Amino acid sequence: MCDETYIAKMLDGDIYAANKLIKKHKRDLMGFCKTKLLDTGLAEDCYQIAWEKAFKKLHTYKPGSDFKSWIFKICQNTIYDELRRGRAKTRGEDPASKLQLNVQYYEELLASQKTTEQLTLEKELRAELLGAVFMLPDKLKDIVILRFFHGKKFGEISSLLGISDSTTKYKLNKAIILMKKELGDDWYV
Amino acid sequence: MYNIKINKIEDALKKLTLDSSIFEKDSPADELVLNSYKEVIMDIEMDAPTKQPKQQKNYKAALIAVASVLAVAVVVAVLAITGVFSPAGGTAAYVALEINPSIVLEVDNDENVKSVAFMSDDAADILKGVDLTGTNSVNAIGTVVALAAREGYIDPDSGVTITLTRFSNTNDKEAFFEAVRAKINEVLGYDVRVKTQVGNLNEGSAFAKFKNEAPMAAADPLETLAPSVTIMPTPPPPSPTAAPLPSPSVSPTAVLPAADSAGSGDVMFDIYDTTAVADIDNDGSDDVISFAAGTSSSTLTVDGVDYTINQYKLAQKFAITDVDISDGWLEIAFCDIDDPPEHDLDRPYTHYYWWDGSTFIHCGSFWEMGWDGAERAGFDANDHMDGHGMIMSVDRSPNFTDVWYMAHWELNGANRQKKEDLYAAPLLHSTPDLTLEMPCLLLENINLSYFDAGHSAWWDHASWPHVNGRVVDPGGTGDFIIIAQPPETLEVIKVYGKRWFKLRTHDGYSGWIRVVDFKMSGYDDVMYIDVWDIFEDVFVAG
Numbered sequence: 001m002c003d004e005t006y007i008a009k010m011l012d013g014d015i016y017a018a019n020k021l022i023k024k025h026k027r028d029l030m031g032f033c034k035t036k037l038l039d040t041g042l043a044e045d046c047y048q049i050a051w052e053k054a055f056k057k058l059h060t061y062k063p064g065s066d067f068k069s070w071i072f073k074i075c076q077n078t079i080y081d082e083l084r085r086g087r088a089k090t091r092g093e094d095p096a097s098k099l100q101l102n103v104q105y106y107e108e109l110l111a112s113q114k115t116t117e118q119l120t121l122e123k124e125l126r127a128e129l130l131g132a133v134f135m136l137p138d139k140l141k142d143i144v145i146l147r148f149f150h151g152k153k154f155g156e157i158s159s160l161l162g163i164s165d166s167t168t169k170y171k172l173n174k175a176i177i178l179m180k181k182e183l184g185d186d187w188y189v
Numbered sequence: 190m191y192n193i194k195i196n197k198i199e200d201a202l203k204k205l206t207l208d209s210s211i212f213e214k215d216s217p218a219d220e221l222v223l224n225s226y227k228e229v230i231m232d233i234e235m236d237a238p239t240k241q242p243k244q245q246k247n248y249k250a251a252l253i254a255v256a257s258v259l260a261v262a263v264v265v266a267v268l269a270i271t272g273v274f275s276p277a278g279g280t281a282a283y284v285a286l287e288i289n290p291s292i293v294l295e296v297d298n299d300e301n302v303k304s305v306a307f308m309s310d311d312a313a314d315i316l317k318g319v320d321l322t323g324t325n326s327v328n329a330i331g332t333v334v335a336l337a338a339r340e341g342y343i344d345p346d347s348g349v350t351i352t353l354t355r356f357s358n359t360n361d362k363e364a365f366f367e368a369v370r371a372k373i374n375e376v377l378g379y380d381v382r383v384k385t386q387v388g389n390l391n392e393g394s395a396f397a398k399f400k401n402e403a404p405m406a407a408a409d410p411l412e413t414l415a416p417s418v419t420i421m422p423t424p425p426p427p428s429p430t431a432a433p434l435p436s437p438s439v440s441p442t443a444v445l446p447a448a449d450s451a452g453s454g455d456v457m458f459d460i461y462d463t464t465a466v467a468d469i470d471n472d473g474s475d476d477v478i479s480f481a482a483g484t485s486s487s488t489l490t491v492d493g494v495d496y497t498i499n500q501y502k503l504a505q506k507f508a509i510t511d512v513d514i515s516d517g518w519l520e521i522a523f524c525d526i527d528d529p530p531e532h533d534l535d536r537p538y539t540h541y542y543w544w545d546g547s548t549f550i551h552c553g554s555f556w557e558m559g560w561d562g563a564e565r566a567g568f569d570a571n572d573h574m575d576g577h578g579m580i581m582s583v584d585r586s587p588n589f590t591d592v593w594y595m596a597h598w599e600l601n602g603a604n605r606q607k608k609e610d611l612y613a614a615p616l617l618h619s620t621p622d623l624t625l626e627m628p629c630l631l632l633e634n635i636n637l638s639y640f641d642a643g644h645s646a647w648w649d650h651a652s653w654p655h656v657n658g659r660v661v662d663p664g665g666t667g668d669f670i671i672i673a674q675p676p677e678t679l680e681v682i683k684v685y686g687k688r689w690f691k692l693r694t695h696d697g698y699s700g701w702i703r704v705v706d707f708k709m710s711g712y713d714d715v716m717y718i719d720v721w722d723i724f725e726d727v728f729v730a731g
Contacts, residue, residue, distance in 0.1 A: 010226070018226045022219070031212035044218040051222045055229040076651050106205075113208040121204040129201050139651070139716055148202035150209060162650060164626050164675075167722050174717055176198050183198070 003067035011058060022051065025068060028150070029075050035149045036079050036142070038105040038134075046082050050075035072160045080138065103130045128187065132179040140175035147172060279303075282357030284365075286330055288337050292316070296326045296357075305329075315340050327365070331372040338377055350547075354386040362387050384547065461507055469509065469519060470546050480507040480523075489521065489542075489549070496549040500540055502526045518543045520552075615683055622678045623692070626725040627718070629679075630711070631671040631700025635689055639668075640703070640710050648711035660698065671700040 003024075009017035029050065033043035053074050061070060107126070121129075133144050146152040146160065158168045180187075280303065282296040292312045295303040302321045307313040315336045321329040334351065337343050343351075353369055355362050366385045373383060465478045469491075479490045482505040487498040489507065500523065508522040523540045538554040630647060632639055639647065647663060647670070662669050673679060673694055682699060683691035688710075693699040703710035707720045707727075721727040 010230075013230050015223065015227065019223060022222055022226075023213075026219075027209045027212050030216075030218070031207070031209055034212065035207070044216055044221075048218050048221045048225060052225040052229065055226050058229075073651065080651065109207055109211065110205070113211050115208050121201060125201065126205070129198070129205065133202075137717065139649075142651075144202070148199075148205055149207055151206045162628075167627060167718060170722060171717060179198055187198075 004063050007058060007061060007063075007067065010055075018055075025071060028068070029071065031150055032072070032075060032145065033079060034109065035106070035145050037082065038102040042082060042086070046075070046078045050078040053078065066159060069159055069162060073162065076142070076161075083138070099131055099134060102134050103127045106130050128183060129179075132182040135182055136175055136178060140171055140178065143168060143172050144175050144179075281359065282326075282355055284326055284330070284356075285352075285354040286333060287352040287354075288334070288342055292333060294321070294326055294329060300326050302326055302329045311342070315342075327368045327372050330369050331376045334373050335376040343377065343381060350382045350384050352384045352386065356387075461509075462505060465507075465509065467509070478507075478509070480505070482523075487523065491544070494547075496542075496544075498523060498540070498542070498551075500525070503540075518545045520544075616681060620681045622680050623724040623727070624678045625673055625675040625723065627675055627723050629673045629702065629709075629723050631673055631679075631692055631694075631698070631702060633669040633671070633700055635685065635701050635703075636668075640714070644711070645715050648715040650716060659696075671698045 003021065006017045006021040006024075010021065030043065030047050033047045033050075034040065037043045037046060050071065054071050057074075061067065103126075107123075133141060133148075136144060142161065143157060146157045147154075152160075154165050154168050158165045161168070163171075279297045280295055281298045281300070284294045284296055286292050286294070291307075293306045295305075297303045302324050305316070305321050307316070312333075316333065319332065319336070321332065324332070330353070334343065351373065353366060355365055362385075366383070370383050374380060461478075461480070463479055463481070466475045467478070469476050469478065476492050477490075478492075481488050481490075482503045484502055485499075487500065487503045489496045489498060502525065503523045504526045506524060510520050510522065521542045521544050523542070525538050525540075540554040541552045543550045543552050628650060638644070644664075660669055660671055671694065673692070677694060679692040679694060681690055682693045685691075685701075688703050688705055689701050690704065691699055691701050704720050705713075709718065709720050709723055712718050712723065716722075
């Protein structure tokens with residue numbers, strides 16, 4: 001069943017359809033929340049808030065438009081709100097400790113999956129690489145997360161973020177250049 | 190080597206890819222999300238039809254929501270164009286009343302209301318079922334104010350300013366304002382501050398010009414009557430016996446010695462070092478005006494309200510004068526430190542600012558007009574007139590631009606806006622149209638403050654509702670912007686300096702973008718994108 005059909009049913013109060021739609025998009029949304037916020041509690045809060053906002057605005061959703069992009073945008077905005085609040089609260093905290101916690105969280109995500117390909121990259125190098133990703137400006141970081149952490153194609157990323165493929169590629173290139181600066185000339189795999 | 194390094198990073202990043210199935214695991218959030226859905230659906234069913242929340246019961250917000258004449262001019266102009274109002278056929282004036290709720294009245298020669306337009310949903314809400322047509326305009330305003338007060342939009346315990354703008358060709362504006370003030374005091378039983386503004390129906394005003402241009406062209410700040418939003422200080426607590434508050438206009442006699450002949454062409458100063466105590470708003474009580482000079486900016490404080498002066502290294506002196514006693518504005522002047530090379534071009538400027546009780550505008554700066562008094566008698570505004578009969582001075586106002594330019598303004602206050610046509614040039618050579626690749630905002634105002642951190646959300650495609658609407662007022666302050674969408678094609682119609690470009694959409698809206706070194710101001714800091722990301726036709730050779 002397509003998203004539009006679910007939404008039409010949801011507007012009539014169909015909880016079954018709501019459950020289906022939520023599950024259909026959980027992987028992308030929860031995945032983005034967790035890899036962006038790097039905190040399970042915050043991620044689940046944002047995930048829930050994003051859906052709640054979407055439910056309240058469901059009547060404004062235009063049939064024919066991409067629901068996935070729509071809900072993703074809401075989710076992204078919710079995350080940014082949370083990040084802004086979080087940054088205000090944690091201002092003055094040691095950034096190195098914060099970075100270490102973020103890397104540790106991502107390591108836990110890696111450890112929770114069955115595949116072992118990531119283990120071919122040494123842990124120390126992984127930490128450095130993750131550190132460079134987490135230091136990126138948010139807009140560039142989003143693209144890196146979607147492209148590499150979630151393995152999204154350029155077309156999917158562009159669609160989710162509402163930008164063109166060429167912009168996505170350009171920004172990804174910019175992100176990698178920034179990471180290269182962060183990691184230094186000697187860094188290589 | 191460089192590319193190899195980048196590829197190495199990309200290769201390494203690919204090793205961090207997660208198996209997305211780990212995010213599908215059950216979590217407490219699942220049930221909470223579903224419960225949210227149930228609650229929202231139940232609320233909708235209980236509230237159907239859904240009520241729009243009333244936007245304003247917050248009186249501080251009401252204070253801030255006092256819109257500029259700019260907004261009024263635009264709205265009135267749009268209404269005229271769209272046929273809501275018909276300027277012909279006995280229309281003597283348009284009167285805009287802004288409290289939030291806000292309305293525009295079309296008034297005939299007998300001063301009766303011909304038609305009413307609502308500028309906000311709140312206005313439509315409170316005036317539902319009320320027909321003001323045929324009512325005397327003053328009484329109509331009294332009715333609106335009374336209804337607004339009844340609905341809680343005006344409260345004696347909270348500061349609120351009512352902004353009243355009259356667009357007409359007649360000279361009865363002051364009488365009209367006085368009558369309205371009296372009416373408002375009568376219906377409320379207590380004092381509120383009434384800010385008055387005027388516009389001319391037929392000539393020189395944004396309204397008249399607007400009729401020859403596309404709709405949003407009237408939104409050009411450079412062609413409208415006042416460029417800035419007004420935030421009024423909180424009025425004193427109401428008293429049943431209190432006299433009506435005076436208009437924001439000021440009297441020169443409160444400050445200036447009797448010998449001064451302000452408005453005659455002389456520029457008369459009363460010079461102070463740090464503080465002046467004088468009744469400059471003519472309300473019968475002394476106002477405290479203080480000035481603190483700083484290095485990169487300075488601050489003028491009038492009765493506790495701070496105004497920032499963005500000039501480099503001013504002398505610790507200020508002067509108050511009234512160049513034109515017929516308008517409601519005082520001129521407050523500041524001077525560069527006369528100590529080369531501290532000031533620009535090794536010569537001091539005197540910087541003039543207009544102040545009307547609330548709004549503080551940099552009107553221009555005169556070169557080598559010093560402070561020791563010798564220049565006072567020798568200065569004649571006529572010496573600075575240009576071919577348009579306007580005063581020329583240099584300006585670098587943050588309200589307009591980041592480069593020095595020749596400002597043109599008039600003494601009489603009726604047309605004190607800066608004239609876009611005098612310094613924003615049409616293109617010398619035709620330029621190919623630009624096709625958008627990404628959404629792009631066109632600014633109504635040329636104003637550098639739009640690129641500061643407080644406006645980041647404007648430039649953020651993730652947070653910007655760029656799919657909704659064409660003309661929006663994101664801050665609710667009368668700062669309108671146009672939303673252009675890909676694959677729309679835009680025409681370059683004007684340039685100012687080498688950084689500002691005015692673009693026009695196919696349906697006639699126009700607005701400014703700023704480009705510095707191929708970076709789109711605003712977007713550059715937030716989205717990390719360059720001009721060729723926005724426009725698909727822009728390439729850099731080599």
